[in-house]
Amino acid sequence: MSNHQVAIQESVVLEVCKQDLAKTRVVSVPSTNLANGEVRLKVDQFALTANNITYAITGDMLGYWQFFPADQDPATWGRIPVMAFAQVIESRCDDIEVGERVFGFFPMTQFLTIKAGHITPFSFSDTAEHRHKLSSVYANYERVAKNPFYRKETQAYQLLIKGLYTTSWLIDDFMSDHNFFGASQYIITSASSKTSMALAFASRQRDNAKKLKLIGLTSPSRVAFVKSTKLYDEVFSYEDIATLDSGKASIFVDMAGSKTVLTSAHQHFAENIVYSCSVGATHINDLAAAQPSNEALPGAKPETFFAPTQIKVKSKTKGGAQLTAEIAQSMNLFIEEMAQHIKVKTITSIDELNQRYLSLLSGQADASAGLVFKFKGSGQDGVYELST
Known part of the structure; x- marks a missing residue:
């Protein structure tokens, strides 16, 4: 001992x-x-x-x-x-x-x-x-x-990214398993957050036949920074949701948890929100979870994403070692990207x-x-x- x-x-x-x-x-x-x-x-x-x-x-x-x-x-x-x-x-x-x-x-x-x-x-x-x-x-x-994927020289970025990158990779993997619910674009809130950027990166890395347009939503003060990362096809402030093309079938991935943003997006895209995914909660003064509404939002009902559930699903089909290797390899590429920003x-x-x-x-x-x-x-x- x-x-x-x-x-x-x-x-x-x-x-x-x-x-x-x-x-x-x-x-x-x-x-x-x-x-x-x-x-x-x-x-x-x-x-x-x-x-x-x-x-x-x-x-x-x-x-x-x-x-x-x-x-x-x-x-x-x-x-x-x-x-x-x-x-x-x-x-x-x-x-x-x-x-x-x-x-x-x-x-x-x-x-x-x-x-x-x-x-x-x-x-x-x-x-x-x-x-x-x-x-x-x-x-x-x-x-x-x-x-085998640990890199001493990037350990600070591993701390910042590893946990959240796994979640983001699994979100995109879940969407791929469901053929992206027939959508042609992602709408991702809190676009300046590392979790959102990781989702955009994972989506770009995935070798699927159907590439989705990536739209980032963020606060007005962060639009310039998010655009500078070039991870999204388009970037808008929350105030500009009504200017987006509402005619496209869309996946809404909510990293912010804002009642106002969630409601605005669902009302604007209505039935063209084919899947609504709740992941994060950072808008503490406007939390959707803390403000339940008796009036159902148009479009798909928001569903909470729980990463361990997807891990169990994919571990059975891929095996735990293969799943870990795929996520780690993708994450190391994301770290190289993020070190620039x-x-x-x-x-x-x-x-x-x-x-x-x-x-x-x-x-x-x-x-x-x-x-x-x-x-x-x-x-x-x-x-x-x-x-x-």
Whole structure:
């Protein structure tokens, strides 16, 4: 059994109020001794994107608050999951060695203790009771050394893109499985978000006989940036929806979750919206999910896309290894593309992390910046500390 003893300082974690996402707090997380089968992971960097805002907004509906429940008053406070790289610094599990590097979901903190299970050469999972009801995808930790598509030089972009690119690739894969519902164009909201850009890129990469026209919708202040990426055939602001050609059968992919935008698009295209796909929720002051209407929208009824469901479907037909390889190869091409448009912005203090989170929440974040939080390196004798 590998059991490496380290001296660990008390860590801190950023938490948000579930009822008021603009209210945050930083709380201490005391260190505990490991039980048999447990592994302690030390995060060195994680990404902060609009995806994390979606996790918070849909935390109750889709179970994101269950990933890492708060120790104090969990009914009120929650820990938003983020994608991170981490290292095993202590292990009481025979099959997991100290020093191994992993990738997966973490709270916004430096240390996480998990109960390791479902161990394969490629990954292991957290089998703690509070994660039992989650999709296995959300409790999985990839063993980086066994990933042939990992690139050290692009790891910051992997943090920013990997989780969301899988979702975007699977959306387009789902549409392809259904022959794009007979549509001739995609209409994609929140076009400046990395998830939307990833969908546009995945669609362009797919070798299908029916190429769809890609239309990006975004806020007026971001139209120029979105056009500069050249990922969409056309880009419009939300205010210009009524000027679009309503005579074409269209797939509507809603990454914004705005009641106003959703209603405007459905009313304009009416029955020519042949499939309406709800994915994200970033327009916190105008959420469609929070404003149910008794009047049915024209066109296809909006349906929520759940990536793990499509993963199960395609894993059966392609096999898990082949599916992973296809997504990873496509993602690495997308990273090359995004490096031309998105510059990594490194955050090192908990105060700035909080400020950047609030900017994302308010929709004021710079679309051309990719936010990566990095912790200080280790000190002597394995003592780690948070940069403040």
